[in-house]
Amino acid sequence: MLMEKVAEILAEASAEAVEPRFRALAAGEVMEKAPGEVVTVADREAEQIITRRLRELLPVPVVGEEAVAADPALARALLSEPAVWLVDPVDGTSNFVAGRPDFAVMASLVRGGQTVAAWIWQPVTGTAYAAELGSGAWRNGHQLTRTPAGDAPEKWRGVLKSRFLEPAEHHRLRTNARVFGHLSEGLRAAGIEYPQIADGDQDFILYWRTLPWDHSPGSLLVTEAGGTSARLDGTPYHPEPPGGRDGLLVASDPATWERTRAILLGTPT
Secondary structure (H helix, E strand, C coil): CHHHHHHHHHHHHHHHHHHHHCCCCCCCCEEEEECCEEEEHHHHHHHHHHHHHHHHHCCCCEEEHHHHHHCHHHHHHHHHCCEEEEEEEEECHHHHHHCCCCCEEEEEEEECCEEEEEEEEECCCCEEEEEECCCEEEECCEECCCCCCCCCHHHCEEEECCCCCCHHHHHHHHHHHHHCCEEECCCCCHHHHHHHHHHCCCCEEEECCCCHHHHHHHHHHHHHCCCEEECCCCCECCCCCCCCCCCEEEECCHHHHHHHHHHHHCCCC
16 A cells, blocks of 8 residues: 555656646746755655655655755654655756756655665656565566676676766776776666666666665665665665765676676776
């Protein structure tokens, strides 16, 4: 019941506050909340709708991206509360503002510091992803099982997110990554990129900054589909307040994760 209800909440909030403004944002409906970071009225209205309805469903704190932008202390609930909702009302806001279709509406439920349920709604394609800890991952109701990437890195497809990397680290990783078959900078939307791993369209992604509302839903989706999402020291991903650890490698399967880390960091396998 919970899985279906939250999926409905995201789709309905998107239909009300997000989709009518896609490629139709009016003057004054786009603001800068931080240098290089934009927010729209769609983000704020969708988060308000989702927050209210999630609290009606399960009355625990809601850590929303826009609420935390206004009051960073709200994110501490991830450390202090037994259960927390995480909400990203428009993941990929820069794409949304530019009229590109790569954006999503996301939520997850965190208990005891671990993501136990996750939802990703992609409005443009009408695609719904969901995952439940220990039960599996689904796309539009069909269970996802990710096959391993194979043992030939020269055929792997990956993403190296370099926006928040120091120049020297970026150069080192890009140099080591030349062995891979195809490498891109990604689509600036975790709600699009993580499903690409679960669906088999990408084999790995290296993220650096890991805001919890961006990575909690997709990490559970990938791991429940058979993949791996872990810090570079091998620690499984758990959502943390902003300002925590950097670096997160996501891959199609455990063996691909290990091999990709070794290649990127230049360590022997």
